[in-house]
Amino acid sequence: GWSSLVMANALTNLKKKYQGQIKKIRRNNPFELFILENEKKYLNLTKKKLKGIKQIKVNYFFSDVYMHEVHGCFATKYSNLPLCNPDFIYLDGPSQWGLKSKINNFTTAHPDMMPMSCDIIKYEHFLTPGTIIVIDGRMANVRFLKANFQRNWSYHYYEKIEMSVFYLNEKPLGKPNSIQLDFYKSHQILSHLNISCKISLS
Numbered sequence: 001g002w003s004s005l006v007m008a009n010a011l012t013n014l015k016k017k018y019q020g021q022i023k024k025i026r027r028n029n030p031f032e033l034f035i036l037e038n039e040k041k042y043l044n045l046t047k048k049k050l051k052g053i054k055q056i057k058v059n060y061f062f063s064d065v066y067m068h069e070v071h072g073c074f075a076t077k078y079s080n081l082p083l084c085n086p087d088f089i090y091l092d093g094p095s096q097w098g099l100k101s102k103i104n105n106f107t108t109a110h111p112d113m114m115p116m117s118c119d120i121i122k123y124e125h126f127l128t129p130g131t132i133i134v135i136d137g138r139m140a141n142v143r144f145l146k147a148n149f150q151r152n153w154s155y156h157y158y159e160k161i162e163m164s165v166f167y168l169n170e171k172p173l174g175k176p177n178s179i180q181l182d183f184y185k186s187h188q189i190l191s192h193l194n195i196s197c198k199i200s201l202s
Contacts, residue, residue, distance in 0.1 A: 001046030003090055003136070004035050008053045015056055018187070025183055026176035027087075032057045034082040038065045038094045059084075065094045066101040067108070068118055070148055074106055075118035085126055087180075091117065092136040114140045121148050128177050130184060133166040 015031040022030055033056060037043040043062055050058055061082050068077040076094060096108035096115045108116055115138050133153075135142050142164045146155065154169040172178040 001049040003092060004046050005049045007090060008033050008050050008056060008058060012053065012055045025180050029084055032059060034059045034084055036061045036063060036078060036082060038063055038098060064100045065098065067099060067103045069103060070118045070121055074103060075116045075144065076108055077119055081119060087128065087131050089120065089133045091133060116141050116144055120145060124149060124151060127168055129168050129170040129172055130181050131168040135164040137162050
């Protein structure tokens with residue numbers, strides 16, 4: 001729940017600073033946090049940590065995780081996803097354990113396997129240019145996503161802290177997306193590194 005607390009505090013600060021300046025940006029749920037968890041124990045711990053967060057809306061979702069196939073490759077998927085189109089995704093779950101199914105007797109719930117989430121691939125084409133994905137460790141999962149993404153993602157790996165960052169580096173989809181990207185640029189929310197984004201990961 002610590003990463004959720006960091007993001008909740010960041011969203012609280014962003015809301016205070018920018019709430020009056022985003023009226024032209026077409027986002028149905030600005031400054032909202034969606035937390036997806038497949039272990040009730042950790043979901044409850046996260047709720048306790050975020051109990052004092054009142055300035056933003058926090059949405060909690062519990063979902064079972066199943067084995068799945070993407071282009072014939074094994075991966076895991078949540079059975080239920082939040083109905084939202086995020087512009088920032090922090091991927092550090094689900095774990096490789098606690099799955100509800102196997103495929104051909106295969107499962108990631110084995111000491112020699114590793115996490116392999118595929119949910120982002122399934123809704124990749126709904127994401128708008130400017131979307132940022134941060135992945136905590138999970139290098140096998142990172143390589144799986146890189147191999148299966150179909151859009152123009154810029155990528156950078158921060159070796160010292162074992163963090164991967166993807167940035168959806170494409171032309172705007174239309175006027176609403178252009179306004180959003182112009183807002184990011186004018187407030188230096190994005191600056192031009194080799195991945196076109198500036199994020200504090202320390």
